[in-house]
Every structure is written in C-alpha cells, then in structure tokens.
Amino acid sequence: MSDPLVVFENVVKRFGEFVAVEKMNLDIQQGEFLALMGPSGCGKTTTLRMLAGLEQPSEGEIRLAGQVMNDVKPHERDTPLVWQSLALFPFLNARENVEFGLKMRGLDAASRKAKALNWLDRLGLADFAERPVDQLSGGQRQRVALARALVTEPQILLLDEPLSALDAHLVIRMQGELTKLQRELGITFVYVTHSQSEAFAMADRVVIMGDGVIAQTGAAREIYRAPANRFVAEFVGRNNILAGKVTSQVKTAATIETPAGKFKVNIPKARSFSRGDRLSFAISADLVHLSDKNPRGDNVVPCTLISEEFVGSVITLFLESADGTEFKAQIQERELADIDLKSGSTLYLSWPAASAHVLED
Amino acid sequence: MTIDPKRRFDPYALTWRMPIIVWQVLFFIGPLVFMIAMTFFLVKNYRMHEAFEMKNWIKMLGRGFFWDSYFLTLGLATLSTLCATIIAFPAAYALSFKVSANIRRWAIFFLIIPFFTSYLVRTFSWYVILAESGPINAMLAYIGLGPYTMLNTKFGTMVGYMTLTLPLVVILQTVSLASIDRSLIEAAHNLGCGRVRTVFTVIVPLAKTGLIIAAVFCFILSFGDFVAPYYLGGSKPPTLPIMIIDTTKSGQQWPRAAVVAVMMMVTLFTVAFAAIMVAYRKKT
Numbered sequence: 001m002s003d004p005l006v007v008f009e010n011v012v013k014r015f016g017e018f019v020a021v022e023k024m025n026l027d028i029q030q031g032e033f034l035a036l037m038g039p040s041g042c043g044k045t046t047t048l049r050m051l052a053g054l055e056q057p058s059e060g061e062i063r064l065a066g067q068v069m070n071d072v073k074p075h076e077r078d079t080p081l082v083w084q085s086l087a088l089f090p091f092l093n094a095r096e097n098v099e100f101g102l103k104m105r106g107l108d109a110a111s112r113k114a115k116a117l118n119w120l121d122r123l124g125l126a127d128f129a130e131r132p133v134d135q136l137s138g139g140q141r142q143r144v145a146l147a148r149a150l151v152t153e154p155q156i157l158l159l160d161e162p163l164s165a166l167d168a169h170l171v172i173r174m175q176g177e178l179t180k181l182q183r184e185l186g187i188t189f190v191y192v193t194h195s196q197s198e199a200f201a202m203a204d205r206v207v208i209m210g211d212g213v214i215a216q217t218g219a220a221r222e223i224y225r226a227p228a229n230r231f232v233a234e235f236v237g238r239n240n241i242l243a244g245k246v247t248s249q250v251k252t253a254a255t256i257e258t259p260a261g262k263f264k265v266n267i268p269k270a271r272s273f274s275r276g277d278r279l280s281f282a283i284s285a286d287l288v289h290l291s292d293k294n295p296r297g298d299n300v301v302p303c304t305l306i307s308e309e310f311v312g313s314v315i316t317l318f319l320e321s322a323d324g325t326e327f328k329a330q331i332q333e334r335e336l337a338d339i340d341l342k343s344g345s346t347l348y349l350s351w352p353a354a355s356a357h358v359l360e361d
Numbered sequence: 362m363t364i365d366p367k368r369r370f371d372p373y374a375l376t377w378r379m380p381i382i383v384w385q386v387l388f389f390i391g392p393l394v395f396m397i398a399m400t401f402f403l404v405k406n407y408r409m410h411e412a413f414e415m416k417n418w419i420k421m422l423g424r425g426f427f428w429d430s431y432f433l434t435l436g437l438a439t440l441s442t443l444c445a446t447i448i449a450f451p452a453a454y455a456l457s458f459k460v461s462a463n464i465r466r467w468a469i470f471f472l473i474i475p476f477f478t479s480y481l482v483r484t485f486s487w488y489v490i491l492a493e494s495g496p497i498n499a500m501l502a503y504i505g506l507g508p509y510t511m512l513n514t515k516f517g518t519m520v521g522y523m524t525l526t527l528p529l530v531v532i533l534q535t536v537s538l539a540s541i542d543r544s545l546i547e548a549a550h551n552l553g554c555g556r557v558r559t560v561f562t563v564i565v566p567l568a569k570t571g572l573i574i575a576a577v578f579c580f581i582l583s584f585g586d587f588v589a590p591y592y593l594g595g596s597k598p599p600t601l602p603i604m605i606i607d608t609t610k611s612g613q614q615w616p617r618a619a620v621v622a623v624m625m626m627v628t629l630f631t632v633a634f635a636a637i638m639v640a641y642r643k644k645t
Contacts, residue, residue: 075553090567104554152553
C-alpha cells in the first residue's frame, strides 16, 4: 500500500481544560471515503477542523501528503470543507460562489467562469448558475457548496455533516451522488456525521469516536457485526447488551450468568477468561429469534412486550425480561403473522451462541 | 361580495396606532409644512408677513455665498463620514472578532457613556486641548515641533464631528460585524482567501447594510451640526447650520433661514434615501 495521504500522530486538542481530542493516531489513505462518526461532542468535528487548519493541534503532528501541517495557515492549504450550514456567500450568485476559490488562486476571469460552469453543469445546476444562492432549494445549495469545494481539484475533500439539513428523501439521493462522485474523482473524502445510516451507506472505512478517543475503526459491516466495545455496541445499531460473570468454560464455549439468565457465548481466541470474571456481550437485534412457544434449549429469554416500532418491512419490538432487562428484536413484518402480540402473553427470545459477540471493556 | 380583511375598519388597531400618527402630524409634518410655507413669507420692518412670493428663494439660491456654503457643508460632512467610517472600522472589527463577548458588552457600554455628557461640553474640552498653548502643542514642542494652529481650522471642525459621531458609528458597525456568521469567514480562509483579503471580499460585503446605515447617521449628524464648525472650526466660511443662525440674527430673516433649512432637508432626504437603496439592494 502506498503512503497514507493524511497521518494523525498522537494528536491532542485542548480547549482550556476541556480535552476535545486525545492522543489520536489515524492514517487516511489516498482515495479513501472515510467517515468520522460519533455522538455530538465526541471530537469528530474538531478533528476535521484541525485537518482544515481552522484549529491547531495542542500536541502531536498532522501530516498531509508527507508535509507537516501544524503551522500551515488555513488559506495556504488545499483542504476544502463543506460546512453543515454550507456557508455559501449570500452576496454572490451560484457561479460566483463556485469561482471564489479559483479567484483566490489568481486564475483569470474567463477560465474561472469556464471551470465553474463546467462543475455546475456536472452537478446538474447549469440552469441555475446566475441565481442568487438564497433563491436555490436545499439540494441545489448543497450542490453549489460541493462544486465550490471541488472546483480547485483538491486531493482531499472534508465534509462536516453536509446532509443534516436536507429532507430524508434528498439525503438518500445525495448519498448516492456523493459516493459516485468520490469514485469518479478518486480523491479522499473525510465525512463527519452522527448518522449511522449516512456513514455506513457511503464510507469505505468508518471511525467511531467517543469522548475524544477513537473507539473503533473498520469497514461498516465489521463495526456493525463486531462492535469492539460497549460504547460502539450502544452507539451503533440496535444491540442487546448483556453483562455477567463467567460460570464455566469449555474450550471456547463459556456460560455467562447475567441478571436475565444464563447464556452461552463463544469466547474469541485472543481472549481468555477464568471463572468469576466479568464479561459483556452483544446480540444484534436482527439476530434475535422471536416465538410465542418456548423453543427449549440454550439462550432463551421469556419476555413481555413493551412497545413496537413499525417502519415498513421491519418491526422493532421492545421487550422486557422478568428481571427488568430490556431487549430489542428486529423482525421481518411477514414473520410476525402467526405470532400473537396483542394478548400480552409471554414471548420467547432466542439466539444461537454464535450470534453473541463478546465485547472488550 | 368579499371584504379584504386588511381594509376592514378595526377600531382596536387604530387606537394603538393613533398616538404615533398624532405625534408625527403635530410635531414633524406640521412644523415642516409651516417651514416650507414660511419660505414664501416676506419680512418688512423686522416683522414677518404672510405672502406667497419667490423672493427668498431667488435671493438665497441666486447668490454665490449660499452655494459656497452648501458645497462646503456637503464636503465637510462627506469627509467626516469617510473619516468616521475608516477610523471606526478597525475598532469595530477588533470588538467583533478579536475580543470575547463579555469585553464587547463592556466596550459598547463605554461607547454609550459619551452620550451622558453634553456634546457642547465635550467640544469645549477639545477647545482647551487643541489650543495653541494646549497640551497637544506642549507635547509636540517637547519633541521640537509646532506650535500648530488647530483651532479655527477644518481640522478642528473634523475633530468636533468625530467627537459627535465616532461612538455611534463604532457601535453600529460593531453590531453589524458581530452578527456575521463565522463559518462564512472560515469558508473564505478555507478557499484560500488570506486574512486581509477576507476583510474586503467577505466581511465588508456581508456587513454592507450596517456599515452604510452607520455612515448615513454620521453624515446626517455632521451635516446638521452647528457646534463643531462654530466653536472649533471658527465659523468662517460658515456652514449651512451657521448660516441659519446668522440669517435669523441679522434682520430677523426667518424666511431666508427656512430656505436654507429646506435645502438641507432635501439634501438629507436624497442622501439617506440613496444610501438606503444601495444598502438594501439585492442582486437579481
């Protein structure tokens, strides 16, 4: 693999007493679509702003294409950012907004205009070039912001929750367009978001951050199926998280005693536990089986239904076991046809031991 | 038949609107109409007589000294507006972008304090400071310069105008700069625009309306000010407000003073209207 485009080496960012980013080490590859994801205040936007030079790291080093960027002024870098608010200049029309970066680089008026129009055309805005930006729709403004950032042909594009102000159906469409654009251009996209669906839909690699620390890095599938720790398991997807004491272990198969009952899990090879150790594990809500008859066997929890969330083909059921532990189950709507949910009778959740994923702490 | 709800008689709304309408008619439109009427009156034996003659207009506008004074006043007010805008901007910029919100609040409070004391008193303190034997000339003498005559010059007038207008211009500019969305400034940097260039390509256009409103206030206050050109500028040649005083004092020529006043009002209306049009103009 070639040298990474961006390297964060032991980067720390403090705002007074508050540590926004703590000892971050991260490589971003050439041509990669990387999503930085986490709850608000996790340091993802600060990380992005440090990359754009809008914040200086308190410690550590950020390198872009091999060059140390710590003291490079924001206007001396080519790291265009697409703002959450889009930050389009209201006193310029769409074309002039796109031309802005080229003008700052001293390009002559004719080539500026040609390049700007070319980009507006590429993003389907050819007819809106001379419109003031406040007369464009949300999706059109979004594209103007993208064109403005991409017109200088940068190596890297930074995006700070750019889709959060759009309608749900537009978000889906823009996701597709962004992915396509990134493939075509072959440049690095660093995309900050708190939305799992956006990050998972677009990114080659997802970085989950919490409290200024990277909690897990990996492909979307990997993070979804094998969350590294409790934080990731809680933040990503709908996981049932259980914790308890190891009561017995035969090779990789261990029995865990939790308040909700005794469950069998497979211990990963790299880990070893002895009797009495605490261990937590997650079972994704879509790997849980639901039945109104006791299926007998391992990993069965009798529950009562609390509420349900119907969004179409998939239903999420919220259940509670006798001891008060909450469970979630995502079931295909058609599978529920012969299960009686209304009467309030006991339902049985079950899963194979292989579906339980052991978490690091 | 349908009735336009906007045109239906609404006694409740009217009751609340009445006071301001009555006030404006009694104390603004009324005197203004009377002043315009007065420009056609005649003065005989130091007494005003109702008439409808163009004599005052012909007498005032037909003379060179009126127009000399008119353009002098226009020039001084324009210069004052330019000076105040340019001097105030760095201060407003610093208050908007370089200091904390808390310091900004205190600064605006201190900028209001000058209005607590009479403008006349503040002008007289300049009279002492700028005098040939005053502290400024004393300091300049210490480094081997001067003495310079600063009183009774256009420089003196300008100092007076700044005393009157600068605090207000700084406040108005600060309010307009502080409301700028910071991400737009960052976006300019992000797109390769240096700090100084950002001021002119992004910050000034964004604050345009507020900057023009501040300038308009400065122009109006300077154009109509009597104190600075009279006490610090030496009143010669006279500006229009001084001319109004002189005309009323010499021979009770109230109608001719009214001609000057009407000309001033017309000028201010024109300038203010044109400026507001520019300030709120939008690209189409």
